[in-house]
Amino acid sequence: TQLLEQSPQFLSIQEGENLTVYCNSSSVFSSLQWYRQEPGEGPVLLVTVVTGGEVKKLKRLTFQFGDARKDSSLHITAAQPGDTGLYLCAGGGSNYKLTFGKGTLLTVNP
Amino acid sequence: DSGVTQTPKHLITATGQRVTLRCSPRSGDLSVYWYQQSLDQGLQFLIQYYNGEERAKGNILERFSAQQFPDLHSELNLSSLELGDSALYFCASSAHAPASYEQYFGPGTRLTVT
Numbered sequence: 001t002q003l004l005e006q007s008p009q010f011l012s013i014q015e016g017e018n019l020t021v022y023c024n025s026s027s028v029f030s031s032l033q034w035y036r037q038e039p040g041e042g043p044v045l046l047v048t049v050v051t052g053g054e055v056k057k058l059k060r061l062t063f064q065f066g067d068a069r070k071d072s073s074l075h076i077t078a079a080q081p082g083d084t085g086l087y088l089c090a091g092g093g094s095n096y097k098l099t100f101g102k103g104t105l106l107t108v109n110p
Numbered sequence: 111d112s113g114v115t116q117t118p119k120h121l122i123t124a125t126g127q128r129v130t131l132r133c134s135p136r137s138g139d140l141s142v143y144w145y146q147q148s149l150d151q152g153l154q155f156l157i158q159y160y161n162g163e164e165r166a167k168g169n170i171l172e173r174f175s176a177q178q179f180p181d182l183h184s185e186l187n188l189s190s191l192e193l194g195d196s197a198l199y200f201c202a203s204s205a206h207a208p209a210s211y212e213q214y215f216g217p218g219t220r221l222t223v224t
Contacts, residue, residue, distance in 0.1 A: 042215030092211035
């Protein structure tokens with residue numbers, strides 16, 4: 001069974017601070033997705049990374065896939081209150097099933 | 111707005127009852143996925159359909175079943191409901207055949223079993 005562990009589970013910071021959240025596994029994934037979910041809504045796809053070592057940037061968000069395709073990180077620069085939400089990573093297996101981590105709940109205080 | 115629609119938004123029912131959740135995928139998407147999200151288990155994959163056929167199964171209980179119709183909408187049937195079935199149920203769809211890692215989620219159905 002492929003498992004994804006996300007850390008930290010909770011993160012509360014002030015507006016303007018930088019942060020990094022992690023997604024780790026002992027399994028190799030074909031791809032890694034990051035989603036953001038707001039309360040009472042469905043997850044929204046932010047990015048997909050597929051190549052070991054790949055780095056993608058989405059405005060103030062930087063996503064990295066580990067060289068061995070077992071882990072990923074999400075770095076947010078100068079966080080804003082609008083970044084508040086549950087950040088989920090999901091690993092893609094060979095049969096296109098996604099395995100989700102339990103998420104990092106980020107609160108950015110104004 | 112992802113383009114995936116789910117009804118109803120909220121559902122409250124009693125133990126032992128049966129309910130049906132409905133999902134319409136994004137226009138053109140052939141794959142539909144169902145997920146259950148609870149506080150302690152996180153987001154759990156239940157089942158996937160591609161163009162009307164079951165393609166993959168996850169942690170779906172025998173009391174639960176699903177189908178995808180010719181117009182590509184899907185229904186998730188939950189029967190003999192238990193208190194522990196209370197959760198958010200999400201449907202997602204994807205564009206690429208036969209499946210894709212990039213899935214687009216609907217707004218979910220919040221099921222409360224009393």
